[in-house]
Amino acid sequence: MVRAPTHGELLRTVADLMKENAGDRAEFKATVDRLEKRVDRLEKENASLRSRLDKNSTNSSKLPSTDSFSKPASKARSLREASGKPQGKQTGSGGVSLPMTATPDRVLRHEPATCRGCGSSLAGVAGTVAARRQVVDVPPIRAETVEHQRIEKLCRCDIVTTGVLPADVKCAVSYGPRLHAIGAYLLNVHYLPVARTAAVFKDLFQLPVSTGWVSALGSKTSGLLAETVDLIKQAVAASAVAHVDETGLRVGGGLAWVHCAGTTTHTVFHVDAKRGLAGTLNGGVLQSFTGVMFHDGWEPYKTFTAATHGLCNAHHLRELQKISEDTPELGWAKQMSEFLVRTHRQVQAAKARGDTGLSTEALDAVRRGYAKILATGDIQSPARVHPKTGGRIAQTEPRRLLNRLGPHHDDVLRFATDFTVPFDNNQAERDIRMVKLRQKISGCLRSTTGVEYFVNVRSVMSTARKQAVNEFEVLLDAFTGTSWIPARP
Numbered sequence: 001m002v003r004a005p006t007h008g009e010l011l012r013t014v015a016d017l018m019k020e021n022a023g024d025r026a027e028f029k030a031t032v033d034r035l036e037k038r039v040d041r042l043e044k045e046n047a048s049l050r051s052r053l054d055k056n057s058t059n060s061s062k063l064p065s066t067d068s069f070s071k072p073a074s075k076a077r078s079l080r081e082a083s084g085k086p087q088g089k090q091t092g093s094g095g096v097s098l099p100m101t102a103t104p105d106r107v108l109r110h111e112p113a114t115c116r117g118c119g120s121s122l123a124g125v126a127g128t129v130a131a132r133r134q135v136v137d138v139p140p141i142r143a144e145t146v147e148h149q150r151i152e153k154l155c156r157c158d159i160v161t162t163g164v165l166p167a168d169v170k171c172a173v174s175y176g177p178r179l180h181a182i183g184a185y186l187l188n189v190h191y192l193p194v195a196r197t198a199a200v201f202k203d204l205f206q207l208p209v210s211t212g213w214v215s216a217l218g219s220k221t222s223g224l225l226a227e228t229v230d231l232i233k234q235a236v237a238a239s240a241v242a243h244v245d246e247t248g249l250r251v252g253g254g255l256a257w258v259h260c261a262g263t264t265t266h267t268v269f270h271v272d273a274k275r276g277l278a279g280t281l282n283g284g285v286l287q288s289f290t291g292v293m294f295h296d297g298w299e300p301y302k303t304f305t306a307a308t309h310g311l312c313n314a315h316h317l318r319e320l321q322k323i324s325e326d327t328p329e330l331g332w333a334k335q336m337s338e339f340l341v342r343t344h345r346q347v348q349a350a351k352a353r354g355d356t357g358l359s360t361e362a363l364d365a366v367r368r369g370y371a372k373i374l375a376t377g378d379i380q381s382p383a384r385v386h387p388k389t390g391g392r393i394a395q396t397e398p399r400r401l402l403n404r405l406g407p408h409h410d411d412v413l414r415f416a417t418d419f420t421v422p423f424d425n426n427q428a429e430r431d432i433r434m435v436k437l438r439q440k441i442s443g444c445l446r447s448t449t450g451v452e453y454f455v456n457v458r459s460v461m462s463t464a465r466k467q468a469v470n471e472f473e474v475l476l477d478a479f480t481g482t483s484w485i486p487a488r489p
Contacts, residue, residue, distance in 0.1 A: 100134050143205045146176075167481065175209070177479035183214055184221040184475045188457040193442040218453035224478040225460045228486065232463050233285050235266045235488055240291045241310075241420055243428035244301060246275060247436060250444030251451050258455060260432045261285050265489050267431045267462035269455035271448070276300050292414065294425050297404055310414035312425035313340050316405070323398050330398055332377035336405070339369055344423045347416055357419055366416055370409060377402045431462055460484070 089095075112122055151163045168177060179201075186192045186200060194214045201209045236242055246259045249271070257275040261268050261283065272279035277300040281287055286304055293307040296315050317340060323333040343366055350358055358366070381398040385391065395403065405412055415423045435458065445451045463486050464471045474484045 098134075098136060100132070104134060141204050143179075143207055168479075175207075175213070178476060179205075179207070180217065180220065180479045181472060181476040183209075183217045184457065184479075185472045187214070187217060188221065188454065189461055189471050191438040191441040218450055218457070221475065221478065222453035222456040225457060225483070227483045228460050228478075229268070229456050231486055232266050232268050232459055233283075235486065236261050236263060236268050237285050237288050239263045239266070239289075239489065241294060241422075242286075242289055242291060243294045243425050243431070244280075244286065245295065245425065245428035245432050246280070246298075247432050248275075249435060249439055249451060252447055253444070256448065256451060258432065258435050258451075259283050260428055260435075261289075262428060262431045262462070263489065264427065265463070265466050266486060267466065268459045269432075269435065269462075271451045271455050273448075277303055292418065292421050294414075294421065294428070296425055297408070308414075309408075309411045310418075310421050311404075311408060311411045313344070313412065313415070314424035314426060316340065316401070316412065319397075319401050323401065327398065330377075330380050332373055332380050333398065335376065336373045339373055343369075343413075343416055347419065347423070351419060355419075358416060363417065366413065367409075370413060374402065374406050374409070377405075434458065434462065 111127055114121055148165050148169050150165055152160050153162075154160050183197055183201070186197045187194070192200070194211050197214045198209050198211050201207045201214075242261050242263055244259075244261045246257050249256050249258050251271075256271050256273055257279050258269055258271050259280055259282075268283070268285060270283040272282050274282075280300055286293070286301075286307070288306075289304065290306050291308065292310050293301060293304060294310040294312065295301045296312045302309065317337055320333045320337040320340075323330060324337070327333075346362070346366075347358065377398070381396065381402055383399055383403075384393045384395055386393045410417070414421045435455070438454065438458075445454065460474060461471050464474045464484070467487055469484070469486075477484055
């Protein structure tokens, strides 16, 4: 018969087993701790990836071209107020149609030959105009060849005098200034590739120009407009408000940076291999600028201490929208978004009344409201510190935005304190978008010199468009020896 173990023996056996497995338990606990830390790290990485994937042009600074086809409808609050009017043409508004001219180039008379009653001939019978119709069209395009002959004449004093050819007639056969201007216009205003521009000349003008001739138009046009570009740089440097931005451009298989500085009447571009301060300085404009420099908060722009700064609130609204979507519990983001929109409308209403600024009481209320929202943000999105050293640590996205909105509150509210300053930096983005459109249509440029020629010509074309000057006429004047002088604000 087997004896049952006593209680003490069982306790000693359990104690022995616990001693034997103590090392295994410690190892198991360490493994669990490592797995828990790994899970926490993976959850943070996944949250960061989800936040990046959720970004689009409506809630971040991403370009609209990077949006997927399944981009959700924007939830951002529009700055436009509903007018209450129905869509489409409004009742009582005038229509638009082709007007008739009193001096047509040609008149074709459609006369009846015989009487529709008796059939008698109506030849020689005077008629009256019963109806008029006009057709606007372009006559068949045909290139005109003009021969320039230099004539020699013998005077009675036996001296031979020879006529002088025009300055632009330099070789036996050449293309004229209008064809040069058309090629430059297609390349730099409508961004046609070189080969397609040559195809236009062949199809429309029956002129099989070479791609080499079309390609050389870049350097020719840039050289002829160099004086105008210098005048534009001087105008931007002396302006009261300048919008600045930069964008990447594919050049020679690599990445270059196009820097833009512009106003409502002038635009100047330059290209550089660097995006940072060195590339910005090479434009030769911002280092002498002392007005209000409006930008998106990029750090290199802040080094220009001679200028007053303004920050783009369109960027802020997009970032606030993203924070509201990801963390709706942070109510300060929605409050700040509504506050900026409301203040902008307040400024717009004051401008419409003809005011040159908000009253002291209104400005004080704006500053108090702004500070109150920032205080709420500090509570809901506190700064993170290192748990052991108390030093700096990576901050959350809401905290990073607060770190910009707080110290730079004067730059954020510049549009409310100075009515010459706009609410956003959309002017620079509109200007620089044309450079991206050039890349989208024609692809990358093959050389740095080629893109330098392009941005120089683009500076003049953008300025001409802003000043309501015919861009083709500016190019034609350049090829006929007349430099366009832009108007100063």
